[in-house]
Amino acid sequence: MNGKLVTKLGFEKKAVALALAAATQRERAGLGREEILNELRAVQDNPGAFLPGGVYADLAAELTAQRAKADARRGAELRPTPLPYRVWGEDLIEPGARQQMDVAMVLPISRAGALMPDAHVGYGLPIGGVLAAEDAVIPYGVGVDIGCSMRLSVLPLKPDALGTDEARRLLLKHTRFGAGVGFEKRDREDHEVLHEQTWREQPLLRHLFDKAAEQIGTSGSGNHFVEFGTLTLAQPDLGLEAGEYLAILSHSGSRGFGAQVANHYTKVAQALHPNLDAAARKLAWLPLGTEDGEGYWQAMNLAGRYALANHELIHRRLARALNVDPLTTVSNSHNLAWRQRVGEHDLIVHRKGATPAERGQLGLIPGSMADPGFVVRGLGNPDALASASHGAGRQMGRKAAANTLAKKDVQTYLRERGVTLIGGGIDEAPQAYKRIEHVLARQRDLVDVVAQFTPRVVRMDTGSEDV
Template identity: 85%
Template sequence: MNGKQITKLGFEKRAVALALAAATLRERAGIDREEILNELRSVQANPEAYVSGGVYAELAEELTSQQAVLDARRASELRPSPLPYRVWGEDLIEPGARDQMDVAMRLPVGRAGALMPDAHVGYGLPIGGVLATEDAVIPYGVGVDIGCSMRLSVLPLAPASLSTDEATRFLLKHTRFGAGVGFEKRDREDHEVLHEQTWREQPLLRHLQGKAAEQIGTSGSGNHFVEFGTFSLPAPDLGLEVGEYLAILSHSGSRGFGAQVANHYTKVAQALHPALDGQGRKLAWLPLDTEEGEGYWQAMNLAGRYALANHDLIHARLARALGVTPAATVGNSHNLAWKQEVEGHERIVHRKGATPAERGQLGLIPGSMADPGFVVRGKGNQGALASASHGAGRQLGRKAAANTLAKKDVQAYLRERGVTLIGGGIDEAPQAYKRIENVIARQSDLVDVVATFTPRVVRMDTGGEDV
C-alpha cells in the first residue's frame, strides 16, 4: 500500500497518514490489498462505527473530527438571499442600514426580523434592527452597550417649581458622565446588583466587578443624557391626573463593564465561525446550548440589570435632592436579547436600538437634546416582533455632524426651544438626528403615544467640540 492509493480514495491531510499506518498493519496481518481498500472505504463511509476500538479507531476519530469542522463551516455559510422582513419608515432609512439587515437575514440561525424607522448603520446588526434567531445569541446583535436603557421619573412638582439655575446645579452635583468616570469614593453608592452571586460564576465577571462598582450610578459618553423637563399628560394614565409635571429622563447603559463583555464574547463567537467573513463576521453567534453561549447569556443579563441599577441611583439621587418621591416611573431596555415566542416557537429576539412593544407595554422613545420624547404603549405588532424605535435615529454620522454643522446654528436651535445644555458635543446636535415627529408618525401601528416629555436642562458628556 502507498499514499497515492490512499489519496485516490478521497482521504485528506492527516487522515492519509493514519490510513496508511492502519493499512500497513493489515498487510502485515496477511490481508490482501483489495480487501484493505474496501475496509478503508467502509471506515470513510461510516467512521462512527469504528471509533470504539480496533486498528482503524484513530483514523475514524480523525475523520469524525474533520466532518465536524466541515459541518460547522457549512453551518456558518450565509443563505444565498435574505429572509423577508418588514420595514417601518423606509423613506427615513439609509441604504447602508438596509444592507446590514439583509446580511443579518441571511444568517443560518435567523428566523424573522424587522427594521424600525429610526434605523441607521451600526456594527453588525443595524441600530434599529430586530432579529429573531433559533437557539443562538449574537453579541453584536445586542450591541456593545449591553442593556442600554431609558428611565423616566414623573415628580409631584410643577415644572416651574425648579429654576434653570437650580436644575443645572443639581445635575452638575448628582450626575457623572464619560468613559471611565465614576463618583468620588466617598460619594459612591451601593446597589444590590453588585452583590449578586453571578459575579463569582465566571472569571470574566469576577475581573470586571471592581470596574462596575466604581462606575455604578453614572453615565457614559455619546448620546447618554440626564434631563429635567416638562411631562405633559393629556389624559389620565400612569396613575396620574391630566396635567404638566416636572420630570427626569435618563439614557444610560452598562458602562465599561458591558462593553468588555460584548468585545470578549464577540471574539469567542468569531473563533467558532471562521468561515464567516465581511459583514457576516460581525454577526457571529453563540449556540445557547454551549458553554460559551450560556456564559454570554448570563453576562448579558447581568449587564442589563447593572444598566437598570445605574438609572435607579441616578433618579434616586436627584429625587432625594429635591426632597420628593416620584409619582410614576416608566423604563425599558433597548439593547438586549429576550426569549420570546415567535410564530409558535421560542426564539431569541435581539433588539439593537429597539424598544420592546408588547401589547399594553409602556416604553420611552426620546428625541434629541432639544426635541421632545414620548411615553408610548405597545400594540404587540407581531410583524415588528412586538418592537418600536428606540429614538429618532441618526441622519448624520458623528464625523459628518462635526464636519458639517455650525456651532452657532446648533446654539440657535437650543435657544429657540428654551433648552440649557451642559456638555454635549456637536456630534450630538439635534440636526444630526431625524425629526422625532416623523419617526413616531411612521410607527402608529406599533405604539400609541401616552404622554410627551419636553427637555429643559440637559446634561451630557462633553464628547468632542462643545456646542
C-alpha cells in the same frame, strides 16, 4: 481501560479524559471492559440522556458542547437570499442600514426580522434592527453598550417648581459622565446588583467587577443624558391626572463593563466560525446550550440589570436632593436579547436600538437634546416582533455632524426651544438626528403615544467640540 480503547470509540480531546475518568469509576463498581465500552457507546449515541446526572454527566456535557460547535461550523453557510422582513419608515432609512439588515437575514440561524424607522448603520446588526434567531445569540446583534436603556421619573412637582439654575446645580452635583468616570468613593452608592453571585461565576465577570462597582450610578458618553423637563399628560394615564409634571429622563447603559463583555464574546464567536463570510463577521453567533453561549447569555443579562441599576441610582440621587418620591416611573432596555414566542416557535429576539412593544407594554422614545421624547404603549405588532424605534435615529454620522454643523446654529436651536445644555457636543446636535415626529408618524401601528416629555435642562458628556 486505557486511552487507546477510548480513542478508538471516536472520543476526542477533553472527552477522552472524561471518558477514562468515568470508566475508572465503573471499573471500581465491578463492571467489565465490554460493559463499560457499551455504556460509553450509549453516551456517544445520545449524550442528552446522560446530562441530568450520574457518572457520565460531565462526559455527556462535553460531547454536547463539541457537537454544537461542530454544527455551528457546518452551519456557517449563508442563505443565497435574505429572508423577507418588514421595514417601517423606509424613506427615512439609509441604504447602508438596509444592506446590514439583509446580511443578518441570510444567517443560517435567522428566522425573522424587522427594521425600525430610526434605523441607521451600526456594527453588525444595524441600529434599529430586530432579529429573531433560533437557539443562538449574536453579541453584536445586541450591541457594544449592552443593556442601554431609558428611565423616566415623574415627580410630585409642577415644572416651574425647579428653576434653571437650581436644575443645573443638581445635575452637576449628582450626575457623572464619560469613559472611566465614577463618583468619588465616599459618594458612591451601593446597589443590590453588585451583590449578585453572578459576578463570581465566570472569570470575565470577576475581572470586570471592580470597574463596574467604581462606575455604578453614572452615565457614559455619546448620546447618553440626564435631563429635567416637563411631562405633559393630555388625559389621565400612568396612574396620574392629566396635566403637567416636573420629570427626570435618562439614557444610559452598562458603561465599560458591558462593552468589554461584548468585545470578549464577539471574539469567541468569530473564532467559532472561522470560515464565516467576511460580510457577516460582525454577526458571528454563539449556540445556546454551549458553555460560551450560556456564558454570554449570563453576562448579557447581568449587564442589562447593571444598566438599569445605574438609572435607579441617578434618579434616586436627584429625587432625594429635591426631597420627593416619584409618583411613577417608566423604564425599558433597548440593547438586549430576549427569549420570545414568535409564531409557533421560541426564539431569541435581538433588539439593537429598538424598544420592546408588546401589547400594553410601556416604553420611552426620546428625540434629541432639544426635541421632545415620548412615553408610548406597545401594540404588540407581530410583524415588528413586538418592537418600536428607540429614538429619532441619526441622519448624520458623528464626524459629518462635527464637520458640517455650525455651533451658532445649534445654540440658536437650543435657545429657541428654551433648553439649557451642560456638556454635549456638535456630534450630538439635534440637526444630526431625524425629526422625532416623522419617526413616530411611521410607526403608528407599533405604539400609541401616552405622554410627551419636553427637555429643559440637559446634561451630557463633553463632545468632540462642545456646543
